[in-house]
Amino acid sequence: MSDSFRAAALAAVRRALVEDLGTGDVTSSATVPEGSRASAEITQKQPGVVFGLEVCELAFQECDPAVELERLSEEGTWRDGGLVLRASGDARALLAAERTALNFLGRLSGIATLTAEHVRALEDSGIKILDTRKTTPGLRFLEKAAVRAGGGHNHRVGLYDQVLIKENHAAMAGGVGMAVRSAFARFPHLPLTVECRNPGEVREALAAGAPRLLLDNMTPDELREISEELSGRVQLEASGGFNLANINTLAGTGIDAVSVGALTHSATTLDFSLLLEPA
Numbered sequence: 145m146s147d148s149f150r151a152a153a154l155a156a157v158r159r160a161l162v163e164d165l166g167t168g169d170v171t172s173s174a175t176v177p178e179g180s181r182a183s184a185e186i187t188q189k190q191p192g193v194v195f196g197l198e199v200c201e202l203a204f205q206e207c208d209p210a211v212e213l214e215r216l217s218e219e220g221t222w223r224d225g226g227l228v229l230r231a232s233g234d235a236r237a238l239l240a241a242e243r244t245a246l247n248f249l250g251r252l253s254g255i256a257t258l259t260a261e262h263v264r265a266l267e268d269s270g271i272k273i274l275d276t277r278k279t280t281p282g283l284r285f286l287e288k289a290a291v292r293a294g295g296g297h298n299h300r301v302g303l304y305d306q307v308l309i310k311e312n313h314a315a316m317a318g319g320v321g322m323a324v325r326s327a328f329a330r331f332p333h334l335p336l337t338v339e340c341r342n343p344g345e346v347r348e349a350l351a352a353g354a355p356r357l358l359l360d361n362m363t364p365d366e367l368r369e370i371s372e373e374l375s376g377r378v379q380l381e382a383s384g385g386f387n388l389a390n391i392n393t394l395a396g397t398g399i400d401a402v403s404v405g406a407l408t409h410s411a412t413t414l415d416f417s418l419l420l421e422p423a
């Protein structure tokens with residue numbers, strides 16, 4: 145993983161451990177002999193895409209720098225279940241890291257799994273699955289990496305790396321066309337997308353030279369009509385309530401991508417368990 149991912153993961157793990165451990169693990173202090181060693185095995189208990197092993201490993205390393213780690217599965221591929229990681233070291237440290245490690249692994253694997261399901265639903269359509277900024281505060285780099293692991297694509301990372309003109313920006317700028325021209329003048333080097341809610345706004349955006357249109361809350365028939373009219377002159381992205389129940393209706397519309405906030409805001413945690421064996 146990249147240095148930025150590792151830095152974000154380490155910061156998140158440290159916050160989570162402080163939150164969970166507080167002044168110390170009183171149960172382990174009372175029941176686990178000091179200095180005892182053990183081996184912990186993490187098992188995937190339901191089908192899905194595993195992602196987040198590096199974050200999981202960081203949790204164990206923060207609690208026991210000498211921990212021995214062995215990966216037992218690949219990331220980014222669909223698995224029915226089975227062993228994913230073995231950690232050997234100080235027993236108290238393994239127990240201290242357990243919940244933090246499993247929380248991150250389950251959350252990130254859940255996002256990767258839901259993304260993979262959306263990608264599968266539009267297989268062979270040529271439509272890319274994009275994420276949004278609807279991420280857990282403080283975990284965006286991790287969750288967007290999980291989207292990539294599931295076969296999806298990242299939209300912008302934040303407010304700084306791409307111009308995305310939405311209805312509120314257009315209203316304040318005096319219209320879609322004015323907003324596009326202002327953005328080009330101020331940030332000509334950045335990618336630009338403009339949200340369009342109807343054919344009138346599409347025409348305004350095109351007249352201003354927008355290279356990418358975000359077609360918001362349009363039906364598949366409306367998307368198909370606009371796509372046929374524009375004949376590939378600009379990139380087209382759909383948004384607005386698409387999920388596993390209806391995303392297959394986009395096949396054949398001619399759009400290039402669909403953004404799905406549910407990938408991160410509605411993903412279900414993938415189930416993992418940890419069992420400890422005394423050394």
